[in-house]
Amino acid sequence: MKRLFVLVGLLALALLLVACPGQQATPQVTKIVETQVVEVTRIVEGTPVVEQIIVTATPPPAAPEPVTLNINWGTEPPTLDPSLATDTTSVGLIEEMFLGLTDLDDETMEPVPELATEWSANEDNTVWTFKMRDDVVWVKYNPSTGEVEQELDENGNPRIVTANDVVYGVKRTCDPTTGSDYAYVLYIVKGCKDLNTTEADPDSDEFKALYDAVGVRAVDDFTVEFTLEYGAGFFPQIASMWIARPQPRWIIEEKQERWIEAGFIVTNGPYTLSEWVHGDSIVLVKNPHWYGWKEFADEAGNIERIFGLMIEEASTEFALYEANELDTAGVPLEQMERVKTDPVLSKEYVNQPINCTYYYGFITKKPPTDDVRVRRALSMAIDRKTLVEEVLKGGQIPANTFTNPLNFGSPAGDPEVAPWALPEDMGGWGYEKAVEEGRKLLEEAGYPDGAGLDILLMHNVSEAHARIAEAIQAMWKSAYPEMNVTIETQEWRVYLKTIDIDSPLEDKPNVYRLGWCADYPHANNWVHEVFNPTEGANEPMLTTDDPQVGDLVAEFDQTTKQAQTASQEEQLELYKRAEQLLVDEIAAIAPIYYYTRNGLAKPWLKRVWGDPGRLHIWKWSIDVEARNAAMGK
C-alpha cells in the first residue's frame, strides 16, 4: 500500500515537473507596521531569512477603507476602448470612465448636457455645434501612490479635455485601421463612410485627404462642430454614444492596443481604472478631479471604489449576493418565484423595463411565409400576454411594435398599431378575437385550419429561447390545429449567418428569432437601421417588387427615410406609420415582448435604475455601517 502511494506521488510529481518549466521563487515581503520594529521576512532562493529593521519614520495613520461597491459585470469586457466597444459590459465600464458630449437622462432618455453645455443645429439639422465646458481634466491612476493624478503635458500643465480630443476620438472611430465595429453608426457624419471604406494606403496623401475631410472640426478649443450627411434631429443622441467620445491621443499613439490597460489608461469621467485582472476582476476608483462631485453634490453618492467581478453564471452571482459579497445583482429565472415571495428578498427586488425588444422575423421570400396573410395570421396567434405571464414570468411587457417604448418615436401600446397584439385592457382586441381573424386570413390564403401549412421556426441554441419557441408552437397548433410547426436550432454564429440577408434562401427558416437593443434611444436606430430595405440589415428580405406588399415596402422605405429629416412632431406620425407597415400591413416581424430587468439591491445600497448601459454609479450611495452590521462586523 505504501509503495502504491509513493508511486502515485511520483507520478504526480513527474507530471508536475514536466508541465512547469522555469518556476521561479518569488521573494515575498511581509511587513508589520504597528510597532517601530519592522519584521521583514524575505524568501531568498527558497530559504526564509528573517531580518529585523528599525524604522525611524512613524507609520502613517491607517487610511479609512474606501467606500467600496461590489458589483458583477457578468463577463470579461472585451475592451475598454471607446472606439471598439460593442457589448453592454464594455460600454457600461466606458460610461463610468469617459464622458460624452451629451448624456441621457435616467428617466426620460432625453439628451442632457455632459461635456457639452449647450448645442444647436442649423436650419436643416445638418450642422451641429456643441459648446464644451473648459474644466474637465484628463486623469490617470498612479499605482505607486495609489492616487488618481492629473495628466500633464510636455510643459507640465494639466491636460484639459478639448474639442480637439473629440475630433480625434470621432476620426479614430472612422479610421479603417482602428477596426471599429460600430464605425458605421458614425457614417452619418460627413466623410466618415468615405474614410472608413477607403482602400487607400494609410500613409498615402489620398488617405490623409479623406481623414481631413471627415465632418468634425474644432472651431476653438471648446467648440466642436459636426457636419452631417443628412439632417438628423437625433444627432444629440448619437453624440452621447461611446464611439463619439474624446480620447487621449498621446497615450493611444504611445501604447497602441494596450493603452486601455491599468497603469496606461487616461480617462476623464467620475471613475478611472486602477486594476484589471483579465477574466477575474476590474477595479475602478473615484476620480476626485471630476467636476461633478462638486457641481452635482446634492445628487452625487459616496462610492469611492468599484470592485467588479466577471461571474458569468447567474446562479453563482445570486449566491454571491445572498452571501453579501455583492451589493446588487440580477435574478436568475429559477429563483424568480422565491425572490418574489421571500419576505426579505422581495423588498430588495426591482423590476424595470429596459430598452430591448424580443421578436420573431418572417423570411418574406420563402413560402409559405411569402404570403402576407400567413405572416399576419401567425403573428396574431401569439398570445403575448400568456407568454409573458406564464412562461417568462419576469414582468416583461407584451409588444405591439418593434421600437421599444423607451425610445423617442415609439408608438408602443398605441392600439392603432397592430391592435390584435394587445390584450383588451390595453385597448387591443384580445387573443380570442385575434385568433378568429387569423383563421379567416389563413382560410383566405388557402390553409383552412392551417391544413397544408408547414412552418420552419429557427432559433439559436438556448434554453430560454427553446421555452418560448415551444410555447409559441403550442399556441399556433391550438389556433390552427392542422398546421405543422418544426423547430430547429443552430449554434449562434451559424444561426446569424443563416438568417443574414445575403445567405442562400434554401438554408433559411420561415421564422427566425432575434432581439434588438437600442444603441441610442431613437426610433431611427430601430425601424430604419434594422429593417429599412435599402439601408438597414433587412433580414426579412423585404423588396419593393414583392407581388403582395411591394408598394407597402416602398412606402416603408420612404417613411423611415423621411423621418430622419422631419420635425419632431412629424417624426412621431411617420414612425407610427412605419410600425403599422412593419408589424401589421407588411407583417415582416412579430414583436413579442419588451425586455425587463430583474434586479436586486441590498437595503444599504441606494442606487438609480436607469439604462443598464449607463449605471451612473456616481449617483449611488452605500450605508457602510448598515452593511457592516448586516455582515456581522
Added chain:
Amino acid sequence: MTQYIIRRLLWAIPVLFAVGTITFFLARALPGGPFDFAGDRSLPESVVKNLERKYHLDWPLWKQFAAYWWDLLRGDLGPSFRSRSLTVNDIIKQTFPVSFQLGMLSLLLGLAIGLPAGILAALNHNTWIDYTSSFVAILGVSVPNIVLGPFLIWLFGVKLGWLPVARWGADYTDFYLGFIPPMTLKFWKHAILPTITLGTALSASIARLTRASLLQVIREDYIRTARAKGLRERTIILVHALKNALIPVVTILGPLFAAVVTGSFITEQIFGINGLGKHFVQSVTNRDYPVIMGTALLYAVLLILANLVVDIAYAWLDPRIRYE
C-alpha cells in the same frame, strides 16, 4: 531509455503539426467569421473588411497558415479577437496556472479517494463494502458537477457561510501565477469546494476502474500460484496483484491529467474561476481562431507529455515492458 524519450519527443513534432493544421482549417471551415456580428447584429461589409484587414484575415489562407506557424516558432500565439487588448500568450499565461492548480488538486483528491475505495471493493467482493463503494461510485459519476457545485455553494457558501462562494484564492498580482498551490488560508478556503466538485467525479471513475481491474487480476493463475506457495495475503495483494492491476488505471491517468489541468468549463463557470476551461469553449463560439489554435495546441502538448510519462510508468509496473 533516454534514447526512447528523445525519439518520442521528436515524434511529437509532426503530431503537433498535424493537430495544428487540422485545427487551423477546421476552425476556418466553421460557418460565420469572428467579425461578422457584434452581439446579435450583423455588421456592414465595410466594417467587417476593416477588421479582417487589421487581423490579416484578408490574406490567402496559405499565407495566414504560414504566418501562424512562423509566429508560433517565435513563441507568439497571436492576438485574441475577442479581448482586443490581449494576446493568446496573455490568456494562457494567466489562466492555465489556475486551471492547473485546480485540476491537479482534483486529480490528487480523485486518486486519494478512488484508489483505496476501488481496492477495498475488490478485496471485499460481493460484500456490503463492495456494494456501498460501488453505489457511491455510481452516484459520483452520475451526479454532474452542475448539480454538485451549486449545492456545495448553497450549503457551505450561503447557508453555513463557512467557505467563499466563488472565485479562486490565489493572488493575481502578475500574469505568472505559478503552478504550485500557494500555502495560504485564503487559497485553500477557495479551493475546497471546486476541488471536491471536480475531484469526486474523478474519484468515482478511478474507483470503478481499480475495482474491475483488480478483480480480474486476483483471478489470474500467478496469484493462485502465489497463494499455493503460501505467501501472506497482504504480500500477494500489494506486491503481485496491485501492481498489475494499476496498468489500466495509469493508462487513463495520462489523458485524464491532460484533460483536467487544462480546465473544466463547467466547474470553472459555476465557481467563477478564471481558468482556461472557458476559453476552449468560448473561443469556438466566438470564432476566435488564435485562441482556438492556442488552446488546442496546448492540450496536445500536455497529452503527449502525459502519455509519455504513462509509458515510462508501464516499464516500472510491468517488468515485461522494456523500451530500447
